[in-house]
Amino acid sequence: MRQALSGIVSKSASPLKTIMIIAMAMTFVVADAASSLAAKSAAIVVDAKTGKVLYSANADGRRYPASLTKMMTLYLTFEAMAKGKISRNSPVVFSAHASAEAPTKLGVKPGGSVTVETAILSIVTKSANDSATALGEMIGGNETNFARMMTAKARQLGMNGTVFRNANGLPDPGQFTTARDMATLGIALREHYPQYYGYFSQRSFLYGRQRINGHNRLLGRIKGVDGIKTGYTRASGFNLVSSVNDGNRRLVAVVMGGTSGGSRDNQMAGLINTYMPRASTRGGGDLVAKADSNPIKALAKVLLPKHDAPTPDEKPVTVAEDDTAVADDATVAQGDSDDEDTAEAETPKLVVPAKKVKTVIVAAPKVATAQVVAAYAEPTPAVDPVNTASVPSGWAIQVASSPKQSEAQAFLDKTVKQAPKVLADASGFTVAFDKDGVTYYRARFGGFGSKTAAWKACTALKKKSIECYAVQQ
Incomplete structure (x- = not known):
């Protein structure tokens, strides 16, 4: 200068x-x-019943995901639960690496453990970095391998502008996403794992004698909002993915790169207020495919956005916590940070704008020619099923099969009501399979540690006139 x-x-x-x-x-x-x-800001609103994009602004520009990363960590956790690999009561052991993660965190000492459910609740409310890392190590064997699994799963879900490098969203220049991809992940979480989706609406939970409150200020303040995740680092700005459900209509909206938590929340409130009435009351089935694919090919096909917005000039500060705001450079040097609730000297009150946002209808972008990024095309073991040294294979019991996923899910719900004690520690899920060109859905309950346990549960169900059989995952 x-x-x-x-x-x-x-x-x-x-x-x-x-x-x-x-x-x-x-x-x-x-x-x-x-x-x-x-240029850092981005937003998108998607009709979660039809997939129609109702609003878009820089939706395909590359952004740092910050704590939105944990949405994929939870997706893979729900997947492992649904397949019976782990249950909500399985212990999650914290390694020295997980315990040493920067705040915000739960604060479990090395060698200590919490249940899977506690880890999930600490992530959706406190955005605990140590819990996210511990879950990643449990499912993937180590965090590096888990990040590969996250990226491979992103490709399977159609998230072609996303690469994950860790389980928690702490700053890493090689980790990026787009607003459109985050909307896709938000829709997939509800569609694929509705049995666990309720965790995202949790506003607080008790950890020992401590009540931990969440960061999502829209829960309970905007009608229909039922999740999903906030995120903040100095490099990313204030991010938020919101799911809205009024019974007839559903939206998933994403705001990234906000200048403050209050302005981000107000922008989200305005988008919801404007576009919820325009969403369809009729849907066409699941919008995000759940089919498996070759994880090595998936990793090799990292498509970068065609129109990348400039990334922040400054290098991300590795000690700046996701969902935390750094007060100043001296604070960063000490490794301390404030959570999103104290990030600003004064948090603006939530205001739902009366003036509607200008509508920009943007069609889904055409997929460009695949640009293979060799740095990310690293060999990785099969992602599905999740089999690692730290996660047992497990057994499940099948109770029904149907050509409609909704019918299979309904049978699971009915079975739980008929035999709640038998299935108290089991997790219901559906598995798609093809037969003679037709897709069917198996209704199963997982979480049984042995064949004997599975058969014992099945015998108890048969006494209630519920047919079933045991199957190894």
Whole structure:
């Protein structure tokens, strides 16, 4: 800056002229900075019943996901639960690496453990980084391998602009996503694992004698909002994925790169207020395919967005916690941070704008020619089923099969009501399979540690006139 000014301010210039020139130059600098900051923001609103994009702004530009990363960590956790690999009561052991993660965290010491359910609740409310890492290590064997599994799963879900490098969203320049991809993941979580989706509406939970409150201020304040996740780092700005359900209509909306928690929440409230009435009351079935694919091919096909917004100039600060706001550089140096609730000196009150947001209908983008990124095409073991040294294979019992997933799910719900004690520690799920060109859905309960346990449960169900048989996962 000093060199640039010296080139336009001569030694003979009057003091007044010099001040005017410097002021003009600083104006351009401030304008450029503001433009760069604005380019970081992104948003999208998707009808979760039809897949129609109702609003879009920079939805395919690359962004740092921050704590939105934990949505995929939870997706893979729900997948493992649904397949009977783990249950909500399975112990999650915290390694030294997990315990050492930066705040916000649960604070479990190395070698200590919590249940899977406690880890999930700590993630959806407190956005606990240590819990996310511990779950990733449990499911993937180690966090690096788990990140590969996350990226492979992203490809399977059609999230072609996303790469994951860790389980919690702490800053990593190689980890990125798009607003569109986060909307896809938000829809997939509800469609694929409705039996666990209720966790996202949890506003607080008790950990020992401590009540831990959540960061999502829209829960209970905007009608129909039932999740999903907030996120913040200094590099990413304030992010939020919201799911809205009024009984007839469903939306998933994403706001990324907000300048404050309050302004982000107000923007989200405005989008919901504007587009919820425009959503369809009729749906066409699941919007996000759940089919398995070759994980190595999936990792090799990392498609980068065609129109990338500028990434932040400064290098992400590795100690800045997701869902936390850094007060200043001195705070960063000490490794401390404040959570999103204390990020700003004064949090603006939530205001639902009366003025509607301008509608921009954007069709789903055409997939460009695959751009293979060799750095991310790393060999990885099969993602499905989740079989690692730390996760047992497990047994399940099958109670029905139907050509409609809704019927299979309904049978699961009915079976739980008929035999709640028998299935108290089991997790219901559906498994798709093809026969003669027709897709069917098996209705199963997982979470049994042995064949004997599965058969024992099945015998108890048969006494209630419920047919079933045991199957190894």
